Amino acid sequence: MRGRVFDVSHGTTKDGPGIRTTVFLKGCPLHCLWCHNPESQRREAEMLFFPDKCTACLRCVSLCPNGVQTFAEGRHIFRRPSCSLCGKCLSAGCGALKIAGKMRDVEEVLDEVLKDKPFYDRTGGGMTLSGGEPLFQKDFCLALLKAGKEAGLHTAVETAGAVKKEALAEILPYTDLFLYDYKETDPERHRLYTGWDNRTILENLCFLDGEGKPLILRCPIVPGYNDRPDHFAGIARTANRLKSLIRVEIEPYHALGEGKYAALGRERDDFRLPTGEYDPARWCREIGSQTDAEVTLA
Amino acid sequence: MKTVENVKTVPAGAITADGSRDFTSTFARAFTRAFARAFALADRLKAAHLSSFAEDRKAHAEALERVYEKFTEERAEGDLLALRCRYLECFAEQFPVVIKEGETVVGTCYHYAGLRRPLPFPLSNMGHFIANFETVLREGIAGLKKKALALPCDGGSVEANRAAFLRVLNAFSTYIRRYAEEAGRLSLTAEGEDLARLRGIRDDCSFIAENPPQTFRQALQLVWFTQIFLETEAKASAVSFGRIDRYLLPYYERDIAAGRLDEEEAFFRILCFCIKTCEGDESQMITLGGQDEEGNNGENPLTIFFLLAGAHLNMRQPSFGVRVRPDSGKDFLDAAAAMTAVGAGMPAYFNDTVLVKSLKLCGVADADAENYGIVGCYEASPQGAFSNTVAGAFNLYDSFSYFLAENLDAKFADFDAFLEAYKRSFESYYRHTLMPAFSNKLAKIMALRSPFLGCCLDGCLESGKLPEQLGSRYTLFGLNILGIGILVDSLYTVKKLVFERKETTVEELFTAAAQNFTDQALFEKIKGLDGTYGSHTEETDALAEELSAFIGKTVKENKLRDGVLVTPGLFWFTADIHQKNYPATLNGRRQGELLSYGVNPCATPHTNTPTLALLSTARIRGELFPTGCPAMLSLPPRDLKAGPFVQALVTTYFDCGGFHLAISGVDPETLEAAMREPDAHRDVMVKISGLSTQFVSLSKAMQESLLRRARDGV
Ligand code: SF4
Numbered sequence A: 001m002r003g004r005v006f007d008v009s010h011g012t013t014k015d016g017p018g019i020r021t022t023v024f025l026k027g028c029p030l031h032c033l034w035c036h037n038p039e040s041q042r043r044e045a046e047m048l049f050f051p052d053k054c055t056a057c058l059r060c061v062s063l064c065p066n067g068v069q070t071f072a073e074g075r076h077i078f079r080r081p082s083c084s085l086c087g088k089c090l091s092a093g094c095g096a097l098k099i100a101g102k103m104r105d106v107e108e109v110l111d112e113v114l115k116d117k118p119f120y121d122r123t124g125g126g127m128t129l130s131g132g133e134p135l136f137q138k139d140f141c142l143a144l145l146k147a148g149k150e151a152g153l154h155t156a157v158e159t160a161g162a163v164k165k166e167a168l169a170e171i172l173p174y175t176d177l178f179l180y181d182y183k184e185t186d187p188e189r190h191r192l193y194t195g196w197d198n199r200t201i202l203e204n205l206c207f208l209d210g211e212g213k214p215l216i217l218r219c220p221i222v223p224g225y226n227d228r229p230d231h232f233a234g235i236a237r238t239a240n241r242l243k244s245l246i247r248v249e250i251e252p253y254h255a256l257g258e259g260k261y262a263a264l265g266r267e268r269d270d271f272r273l274p275t276g277e278y279d280p281a282r283w284c285r286e287i288g289s290q291t292d293a294e295v296t297l298a
Numbered sequence B: 001m002k003t004v005e006n007v008k009t010v011p012a013g014a015i016t017a018d019g020s021r022d023f024t025s026t027f028a029r030a031f032t033r034a035f036a037r038a039f040a041l042a043d044r045l046k047a048a049h050l051s052s053f054a055e056d057r058k059a060h061a062e063a064l065e066r067v068y069e070k071f072t073e074e075r076a077e078g079d080l081l082a083l084r085c086r087y088l089e090c091f092a093e094q095f096p097v098v099i100k101e102g103e104t105v106v107g108t109c110y111h112y113a114g115l116r117r118p119l120p121f122p123l124s125n126m127g128h129f130i131a132n133f134e135t136v137l138r139e140g141i142a143g144l145k146k147k148a149l150a151l152p153c154d155g156g157s158v159e160a161n162r163a164a165f166l167r168v169l170n171a172f173s174t175y176i177r178r179y180a181e182e183a184g185r186l187s188l189t190a191e192g193e194d195l196a197r198l199r200g201i202r203d204d205c206s207f208i209a210e211n212p213p214q215t216f217r218q219a220l221q222l223v224w225f226t227q228i229f230l231e232t233e234a235k236a237s238a239v240s241f242g243r244i245d246r247y248l249l250p251y252y253e254r255d256i257a258a259g260r261l262d263e264e265e266a267f268f269r270i271l272c273f274c275i276k277t278c279e280g281d282e283s284q285m286i287t288l289g290g291q292d293e294e295g296n297n298g299e300n301p302l303t304i305f306f307l308l309a310g311a312h313l314n315m316r317q318p319s320f321g322v323r324v325r326p327d328s329g330k331d332f333l334d335a336a337a338a339m340t341a342v343g344a345g346m347p348a349y350f351n352d353t354v355l356v357k358s359l360k361l362c363g364v365a366d367a368d369a370e371n372y373g374i375v376g377c378y379e380a381s382p383q384g385a386f387s388n389t390v391a392g393a394f395n396l397y398d399s400f401s402y403f404l405a406e407n408l409d410a411k412f413a414d415f416d417a418f419l420e421a422y423k424r425s426f427e428s429y430y431r432h433t434l435m436p437a438f439s440n441k442l443a444k445i446m447a448l449r450s451p452f453l454g455c456c457l458d459g460c461l462e463s464g465k466l467p468e469q470l471g472s473r474y475t476l477f478g479l480n481i482l483g484i485g486i487l488v489d490s491l492y493t494v495k496k497l498v499f500e501r502k503e504t505t506v507e508e509l510f511t512a513a514a515q516n517f518t519d520q521a522l523f524e525k526i527k528g529l530d531g532t533y534g535s536h537t538e539e540t541d542a543l544a545e546e547l548s549a550f551i552g553k554t555v556k557e558n559k560l561r562d563g564v565l566v567t568p569g570l571f572w573f574t575a576d577i578h579q580k581n582y583p584a585t586l587n588g589r590r591q592g593e594l595l596s597y598g599v600n601p602c603a604t605p606h607t608n609t610p611t612l613a614l615l616s617t618a619r620i621r622g623e624l625f626p627t628g629c630p631a632m633l634s635l636p637p638r639d640l641k642a643g644p645f646v647q648a649l650v651t652t653y654f655d656c657g658g659f660h661l662a663i664s665g666v667d668p669e670t671l672e673a674a675m676r677e678p679d680a681h682r683d684v685m686v687k688i689s690g691l692s693t694q695f696v697s698l699s700k701a702m703q704e705s706l707l708r709r710a711r712d713g714v
């Protein structure tokens, strides 16, 4: 069983209990305006080219068999459509070129994850599947989780919930914890910001809660978009309804992903960089004051 | 990964928004509340110290010049030993005695840096030892003198040493007595609290100028005076304190039981003591934790006091090392984590089990091994031994270059045969090239004379011999070995590309490296290798294990001299990994790029995340290297402040057999430096949205954004 993985990150501490390894699966049905991992959105592999890291050494020009890497008037031109993603130019090792998304075997990924076993044993950590939306590659996701459970790992899945309930039901027995995204309370805005309405998402959340699965609610807060009192109240209301909730985690927007849109050769969606008040501690307090649930900064 | 020495501190004040989960700061804050007065007083002393530091240094330098003048004026003559005694006498009589406002631990130390004139006679020892403070405190100056007096007047060297011991002990006494007098003088015009303070100093100093200390204050004060004299005699760094929380404990307990002392006062004195050490030289290591005399966990209130004092002050001295045991207590680990959270790379964590074993394997008696202290940065040593932990040094890769050059056209059936041949070559290189150099170095050390140190080590006052005459119970010759990471990866390159894939030959690799890898195709092949050391891959892990075992064995098999224990360690000073002119190495490291530090993997993009790197370095056979197997980690501030995370890294690493771990923070300045000089900072790792990434590989925009985050905390 193979799936497309765009990163495996060891020693993470934000994605569930203990010290963990997070596997990032490529592809996502949503496209949130503020996405800071745009390379995770498409299912296919993609080339990232960072012009500001290019020192014009021309190595890639000679390495590419397809004439994709070219120079005109001293400017590096990357002809994206002709790129076959063969990866040959990567051996230039320059840092300006990166391919996101590699087909990998379940066993291979699991071996990589298991390298850190002593740390999981000590800390109650394990493996977290993230994305993209991991369930976008449901079979691969399922196979990885099964293999992880067989190897005795604690497993967590970070999902945006925009998937079929059946898919969730299928991975349920092999998942110890869900990190569930809650992005926007107002359905209209939800559609506007993410491309999806939030009905299925909320239904799925109720479903997981009903199954008694431990949940962490993760709320990206983007100033100027969803830092509104009604959304904060919505988060608190949802938290109050959930029986299996461990806590609410606030993920303040950061601009670290902005450069990647250009690197992927994409136009940025109509997204103004937040200019409003940036006060994560206040957001936490405001939400926290309306619920008994623990509210923390991720 | 980043080394501690060049990482500046992360501001300690920033506390995450959800204070409730930030457990290290909660711990530290509870402490701060309880001892608010002590902290406030110490903060004032610290501020005063910092503001007058430059001026003091200048004044001290001038004062020392006068000591020299006096010394030279007298045209002091005689052998080195007599000169050394006379010099300490001049120092004791001449060096100004200063008691500053609010000081409770007194005594001015000056560490020679910036002196315009060299000493008028050869330097003394090279520092890097731990006095036996337990004995010094128990005996007091009188007791030490009594021992010296008991030495026979044989008309020979013992008699000369006897006289020297007595001269320096008398000088020491004179120096302390001058403090008693000065405090007495100042007290004549003092009032209230100040009067009490000065009278205390006067009484304590006049008592310990002769007698063994009876109270905690006196003991602490005598430790500091002893340190001043050791540093004055040594003119070298890393004069270390050893297990201060153990040897001060009886005094503390007695005072507390008698109601002479309360916890806050003890803590305050410790803060004062720590501030005082900032007048001294580099790497005055304090060792905390570890076992008591019965072999049980010996952590105690003083252990915690020292850790929290150090965490709070966050000053350049002293250094702190903690002995972590499988049964280390929560308070101890929490206090250590509170210090780690400050971001200065302190404390250094040591795996007690491995260090004790390493000393035993070197021939140190069980009880002394178990009672070890840390010298300087990483070096395990019995206390009261003539440790010389930085006596010899070499770069491992030199031996490999030598081997390659000799074997360019040799044919090897497979990698095993190649490795075997390298090992034989190393043995001969070690014996014929390195050993003579070490012998020379030892002879140089042995030509020096350190009578005061002799009074503070085990065995010299008993044997009548100086440390340099093998008078101490233990004489060590520390060997610092650089570059295991580079060697493992270079061998791995040969294994993969020459013997397995057969894509090149040893000669081609050698030539390519000699040309600094202008051969791009070959360079890319090397750089493209997966599974290099630090990725926690069995092949390289096993190679690292095998090589370290082999090196340890070779060192052990080659005796330097009877009575001298050669104690190897896998590191050299940080500066030495920045050797600009060190030629390119087979692992694809170009000239000018960093060499690998300690047991750390090479600083290449192939280095994986901290956890994997640690699991690789844990395979190094630390028990063969008492002088240290340092592993350096740098973490983003958020992880650094997460006590449980830090503790998990440490304890898991030690479960797996790691020797030492230093954890420091990534600070804005480092990131800025990395943006300016990416090549020198390939080892700086940062986390973005949970992904660990090499900082220099990020786009400019991202780097800037991260820099902002490091600066502003968001
Ligand atoms: S190899 Fe990298 S640095 Fe060189 S021209 Fe291509 S993109 Fe630019």
Ligand code: SF4
Residues within 6 Å of the ligand: A063, A064, A065, A066, A067, A068, A069, A082, A083, A084, A085, A086, A087, A088, A089, A090
């Ligand atoms: S991935 Fe292959 S086709 Fe695409 S630019 Fe690089 S070398 Fe050319």
